[in-house]
Amino acid sequence: MAQIRLQIEDCAELATFPDIKGLVFNTTNVPTEFRSKFTNNGLDGYRVEYLNENGSKQSNIYRIVTSSFIVEPVQVDTPNSSVKTIKYTYNNVGSLLFCTVTPNAAPSFKPTATPFIGYKGQNVIITNTSFTPQILEVELVNYDAESLAIALYSDQTKSMEDGIYTLYDFDGNIYAQYDLYEIKDTTDNKLYEVRTRRNNIDTTKGLNNIVGNNG
Numbered sequence: 227m228a229q230i231r232l233q234i235e236d237c238a239e240l241a242t243f244p245d246i247k248g249l250v251f252n253t254t255n256v257p258t259e260f261r262s263k264f265t266n267n268g269l270d271g272y273r274v275e276y277l278n279e280n281g282s283k284q285s286n287i288y289r290i291v292t293s294s295f296i297v298e299p300v301q302v303d304t305p306n307s308s309v310k311t312i313k314y315t316y317n318n319v320g321s322l323l324f325c326t327v328t329p330n331a332a333p334s335f336k337p338t339a340t341p342f343i344g345y346k347g348q349n350v351i352i353t354n355t356s357f358t359p360q361i362l363e364v365e366l367v368n369y370d371a372e373s374l375a376i377a378l379y380s381d382q383t384k385s386m387e388d389g390i391y392t393l394y395d396f397d398g399n400i401y402a403q404y405d406l407y408e409i410k411d412t413t414d415n416k417l418y419e420v421r422t423r424r425n426n427i428d429t430t431k432g433l434n435n436i437v438g439n440n441g
Contacts, residue, residue, distance in 0.1 A: 230260045230352040234344050235322065241300050241313040248326040249274070249344055250297070250314060264323045269294040269352065274327060277349040289327035289343055290355070297324040376401050383436055390428055391421065398433045 236250035253264040263269060272291045276284040297314040299322065314324050329341045344350060369377075380401065381394045389406040403424040409417045 228260060228263075228354045230256065230263075232256060232350060232352060234346055234348045234350060236299075236312070236314075236346050237344055239313050240297075240324070241302055241315045244313070246326060247330055247340075247343065248324050249350075251323045251325065253321045253323055264294075266295050266318065267293070269323070269325055271355050273353045273355050274325075274344070275351045275353065276344055277351065281349070283351070287342065289330070291325045291352075292328050294323055294325045296320050297322050373401075381433055383431065383433065385431060390424070390431055392428075392431045392433075394433045400427055400429070400432060403427050403431065 232251055232255060234249050235252040235255075238247065238250060240246045240248070251264065253261060256264050263272075269291045270293060274289045274291060276287060278284055295316050296318050298317040298320045299312050300315050301310040302313045303310055314322070316324075327343050330343050376393060376395055380396060381398070382392065383394075384391045384406065391404040391406045393401045393403070395401045404421045405424055406419070406421050408419055411417055
């Protein structure tokens with residue numbers, strides 16, 4: 227198992243994607259026998275462990291490299307300031323390797339809590355984990371395709387006596403219920419038609435009960 231000891235050249239962002247932060251390594255400082263790994267996608271899946279100033283490992287912390295590409299530094303203007311900052315852009319010709327790691331983004335519930343990924347000048351140990359990571363984009367939603375299909379295409383009933391509107395899943399089970407009613411003014415003119423979701427499901431409105439009794 228290959229273990230590469232190296233110093234972080236920089237900890238910075240991509241110029242065109244400022245929300246992507248990663249580690250930059252100078253390939254000229256890599257031992258000769260490992261230099262062939264420091265190419266586009268060469269370090270994907272490798273583990274990064276961080277060293278303290280005294281050379282000991284930082285306890286219980288490591289990151290996994292999710293992508294690695296050759297880059298070059300560029301100067302970028304800082305908003306509302308004349309100061310320029312160094313960021314990086316992809317370029318297949320160069321001696322700097324930009325590595326994204328996971329985790330490297332703050333959680334949505336605490337956007338200021340950016341995970342530690344190292345700092346400029348820190349020594350690290352890069353180790354081959356013998357696997358290639360696969361990155362999947364996951365979107366968390368309140369309703370999936372099936373629930374939307376139920377709302378649009380499933381069986382539905384409306385009780386004319388009490389105004390209970392019922393949706394059924396594709397197996398005929400009650401999926402959701404609503405109360406339907408009207409709001410009128412003092413002269414009995416209709417102002418609104420209202421539909422509010424019921425928390426207390428009326429199980430007597432089951433589809434089999436209704437269709438069976440009236441089929």
